[in-house]
Amino acid sequence: MLHEHEQGSASTDTKTWWQRPYRMIQTNLRQPDALVDQKMLARQVKDFGADVLLYNIGGIFAFYPTRLELHAVNPYMKGDALGDAIEAAHSEGLALVGRFDMSKATRIAYEAHPDWFVHNARGESLEYNGTYQACVNGGWYQDYALQIISESLGKYDVDGVFFNMFGYTNFNYSGEYFGTCACANCQRRFHDMYGKALPLKEDFSDPSYADYLEFKDRTALELRSKVYKHIKQVAPKVAMTGYRGDSDLIRMETQRALERPQPEWAYQAGEQARWGRAYGRGKTMSSTSANFIDYAWRFTSETGAYQLARAAQQLANGATLDFYLLGVMDQDDRKAFPDTSRLFKWHRDNEQSYKGLSSGAKIALYSSHKSGMYRGRTASRTTAADAFRGAYRALVEARLPFDFVSDEIVDEDGIKALEAYEAIVMPNITCLSDAEAKAIDTWVSKGGVLLVTGETGFYDARGNRRERVALASVPVEGLPMQRKNMKGSYFRIADGELPLPGVGLLMLDEDYYVATPASGAETVLTLLPPQRFGPPELCFPDFESTLPGALVGAHGKGKAIYAPWHADALYYRDSLPDTRVFLTDLILRHIAPAPVKVKGRGSIELTIQRQQASGNILVHLVNFGGQRNNLYEDAPALHGLRLGVRGAGANGRALVSGQSVAAEGPADSEGYVWFDLPPVEAFEAVEFAPA
Numbered sequence: 174m175l176h177e178h179e180q181g182s183a184s185t186d187t188k189t190w191w192q193r194p195y196r197m198i199q200t201n202l203r204q205p206d207a208l209v210d211q212k213m214l215a216r217q218v219k220d221f222g223a224d225v226l227l228y229n230i231g232g233i234f235a236f237y238p239t240r241l242e243l244h245a246v247n248p249y250m251k252g253d254a255l256g257d258a259i260e261a262a263h264s265e266g267l268a269l270v271g272r273f274d275m276s277k278a279t280r281i282a283y284e285a286h287p288d289w290f291v292h293n294a295r296g297e298s299l300e301y302n303g304t305y306q307a308c309v310n311g312g313w314y315q316d317y318a319l320q321i322i323s324e325s326l327g328k329y330d331v332d333g334v335f336f337n338m339f340g341y342t343n344f345n346y347s348g349e350y351f352g353t354c355a356c357a358n359c360q361r362r363f364h365d366m367y368g369k370a371l372p373l374k375e376d377f378s379d380p381s382y383a384d385y386l387e388f389k390d391r392t393a394l395e396l397r398s399k400v401y402k403h404i405k406q407v408a409p410k411v412a413m414t415g416y417r418g419d420s421d422l423i424r425m426e427t428q429r430a431l432e433r434p435q436p437e438w439a440y441q442a443g444e445q446a447r448w449g450r451a452y453g454r455g456k457t458m459s460s461t462s463a464n465f466i467d468y469a470w471r472f473t474s475e476t477g478a479y480q481l482a483r484a485a486q487q488l489a490n491g492a493t494l495d496f497y498l499l500g501v502m503d504q505d506d507r508k509a510f511p512d513t514s515r516l517f518k519w520h521r522d523n524e525q526s527y528k529g530l531s532s533g534a535k536i537a538l539y540s541s542h543k544s545g546m547y548r549g550r551t552a553s554r555t556t557a558a559d560a561f562r563g564a565y566r567a568l569v570e571a572r573l574p575f576d577f578v579s580d581e582i583v584d585e586d587g588i589k590a591l592e593a594y595e596a597i598v599m600p601n602i603t604c605l606s607d608a609e610a611k612a613i614d615t616w617v618s619k620g621g622v623l624l625v626t627g628e629t630g631f632y633d634a635r636g637n638r639r640e641r642v643a644l645a646s647v648p649v650e651g652l653p654m655q656r657k658n659m660k661g662s663y664f665r666i667a668d669g670e671l672p673l674p675g676v677g678l679l680m681l682d683e684d685y686y687v688a689t690p691a692s693g694a695e696t697v698l699t700l701l702p703p704q705r706f707g708p709p710e711l712c713f714p715d716f717e718s719t720l721p722g723a724l725v726g727a728h729g730k731g732k733a734i735y736a737p738w739h740a741d742a743l744y745y746r747d748s749l750p751d752t753r754v755f756l757t758d759l760i761l762r763h764i765a766p767a768p769v770k771v772k773g774r775g776s777i778e779l780t781i782q783r784q785q786a787s788g789n790i791l792v793h794l795v796n797f798g799g800q801r802n803n804l805y806e807d808a809p810a811l812h813g814l815r816l817g818v819r820g821a822g823a824n825g826r827a828l829v830s831g832q833s834v835a836a837e838g839p840a841d842s843e844g845y846v847w848f849d850l851p852p853v854e855a856f857e858a859v860e861f862a863p864a
């Protein structure tokens with residue numbers, strides 16, 4: 174796989190690295206790594222196919238000779254590791270991004286200013302292997318970090334900066350719970366903002382806890398903003414990577430933790446890319462893919478197949494390539510290197526095709542930061558914990574291209590954040606601000622198709638229960654009543670109600686919401702409330718209600734559909750294809766045919782992107798056939814796939830296999846031009862000129 178052609182025309186302007194689809198290698202340097210031959214490291218990174226090297230500057234330990242007394246110098250370093258690394262990187266044409274970790278400091282700083290550091294209610298500092306966790310509201314983060322930035326960026330020609338772990342933590346590296354910071358700075362600042370004392374426990378039963386969640390969010394974003402402004406003063410051309418809040422580009426991290434609850438979430442990489450695309454509004458983004466399996470085993474590597482599965486989802490959803498090593502290139506376990514390096518070189522040769530892409534998806538999945546933050550206040554917090562992932566899976570597994578919409582961007586941009594979409598799915602998005610609700614309602618009235626499930630819009634932006642659903646477009650009166658434990662229930666499917674030949678029942682479990690339909694609402698399916706399931710002699714329907722499985726209401730030129738149950742969470746749990754059909758058909762029947770379709774068997778994610786400058790269409794197919802729960806092996810090639818693309822020209826180029834594809838004939842009645850695809854291994858990217 175990964176057809177290589179002659180060396181591509183990858184840019185060597187190191188200052189603009191972040192304005193194009195870069196290929197980064199993040200080295201997380203250990204103290205002895207300061208002694209490696211920097212020229213050799215830069216050459217290895219370049220030979221790997223990367224064009225950006227992430228290298229330590231300082232924070233916990235300086236990798237340069239600092240004059241700041243409380244900034245500990247790496248005791249292994251001889252000379253100036255950072256200075257040598259920058260010179261070596263630039264001579265190889267690599268951009269160098271400097272890594273700061275301001276989240277901790279050594280004992281030198283702690284003993285001088287213990288008040289800068291996290292202390293819990295018992296007065297204990299959060300110490301780990303001789304490093305001390307800094308408090309967001311203390312002098313290390315708020316002031317000394319800026320001095321470190323001024324000194325290093327004033328002296329060194331780095332091309333970008335990255336900050337590790339910006340914010341609050343209440344666990345140590347070993348995963349042990351430490352409690353929240355109760356230092357004098359936190360007490361004072363919280364009191365200034367909310368007029369009360371810090372919460373005593375991290376639980377919504379504490380009257381200060383909801384405020385504390387907002388406090389952490391706001392103060393961490395404010396600190397990021399302060400650092401961003403400082404960097405722009407000290408070194409205006411240096412790009413700052415970030416996540417939420419101020420940044421020039423978005424950088425996230427894809428990794429596993431062995432203790433995470435099963436089943437495996439195979440879509441982590443794609444989920445982050447979709448979030449970054451929605452939140453970043455056009456910013457370049459990547460999500461660095463850890464080479465290792467977990468923090469405690471930083472030298473046991475994932476398979477190459479897993480690296481490809483992550484990268485394929487990232488490229489398919491607008492993120493670029495980023496690979497994360499603990500240490501430098503001389504790893505003990507290099508099994509993922511051949512696949513990852515081939516991928517990087519392939520991407521270098523095809524960089525032109527990945528420039529300036531935007532999504533061509535017509536469906537969006539609603540991602541809500543505030544619903545995540547205040548979920549613990551909602552009645553569906555346990556039953557619908559997996560609603561979002563269930564909806565994500567339903568869309569991917571139905572092979573529908575989709576993006577995310579971010580609640581924070583809807584709050585800022587209003588309807589502009591929604592206008593690209595024909596349909597939006599809100600999977601138990603419980604907490605909505607009034608501004609969000611208004612923007613969504615307006616979008617529906619202009620012709621949008623909205624699907625909401627469960628308790629969507631039952632709560633305000635802080636998780637307080639509302640009197641009626643926030644969205645006026647949702648066709649119910651007041652607030653539906655939660656009925657728990659629907660085990661043994663079904664919905665009856667009348668003839669032709671769903672495209673499920675030979676299926677007359679759809680199973681229901683967990684919650685059902687008894688709603689009063691708004692006038693004029695249509696209903697879909699009827700509820701068979703909990704039925705007897707033993708002994709067998711009694712297992713026949715003894716009661717059928719007229720309560721619906723979905724309500725469909727017109728709102729202006731659009732439609733809003735309410736599914737008064739957690740079809741999404743049930744799909745996540747049970748993986749029943751019929752439940753997926755319920756979720757997807759309700760929207761598909763009301764919108765135009767998807768921009769791209771694939772025929773043929775296989776576990777495939779399908780996406781479509783457009784390049785504004787050329788008008789080209791770039792279709793990705795990601796093959797999940799090598800994955801079984803948390804095992805990732807080489808995906809068997811998928812043969813005989815047929816791709817239908819609306820608006821494509823007659824010829825395309827499969828960039829991975831290196832083959833041309835030609836249209837079978839003119840566009841069909843729905844506008845699809847059909848192509849036979851060469852075998853698809855880990856992924857394929859097919860580029861078409863417009864018709």
Ligand SMILES: [Zn+2]
Nearest residue numbers: 308354356359
């Ligand atoms: Zn504190």
